[in-house]
């Protein structure tokens with residue numbers, strides 16, 4: 586698949602995300618735990634699931650079906666190893682949205698640091714078509730920062746993704762989601778990573 590993410594090894598990705606100057610794995614773990622508590626979904630479409638940050642919270646939740654989607658097969662293999670004990674876990678390797686084949690509908694779609702890398706309109710249309718009625722889409726959007734798009738952790742493999750990373754203005758994101766996919770905004774909130782990098786949480790709902 587012609588996507589720079591497939592060139593970033595899982596170990597390099599994790600080293601970057603857990604680096605003391607990034608700590609975004611921790612942010613996603615805490616954020617998904619909060620979303621599962623708040624919305625109590627029984628099914629979850631995890632977009633750009635990568636190595637599965639946040640799935641630690643699945644066991645204590647009401648989830649009965651989790652589909653983890655990612656373009657990088659090594660990430661999904663890591664995720665399957667780590668969360669093998671979760672009986673409800675399925676994975677699909679694809680380039681989202683055009684390669685996505687699963688037919689299920691989900692109570693929640695979750696995309697932390699994901700919509701920066703995909704074609705926005707088709708991705709939102711596809712997500713909405715896989716949400717159950719009243720289902721939620723919860724996202725974390727990276728915001729502009731003096732620290733730059735990509736914190737330098739010395740993990741050079743991460744440089745490959747900088748050219749395909751587009752920060753999303755949250756208001757424009759909400760407008761597009763409403764216009765093309767009839768998703769209704771429920772809440773938006775500023776979220777800072779443990780290292781102070783700014784993100785915006787956006788929660789949308791299918792009517």
Ligand SMILES: C[S@@+](CC[C@H](N)C(=O)[O-])C[C@H]1O[C@@H](n2cnc3c(N)ncnc32)[C@H](O)[C@@H]1O
Nearest residue numbers: 590633634635636637638655656680681698702
């Ligand atoms: C910044 S990471 C998200 C964090 C991840 N959930 C974690 O556990 O740390 C972005 C993820 O999106 C995936 N990705 C990027 N573009 C994609 C696409 N078009 N289709 C599917 N996955 C994609 C990447 O492989 C990567 O795992």
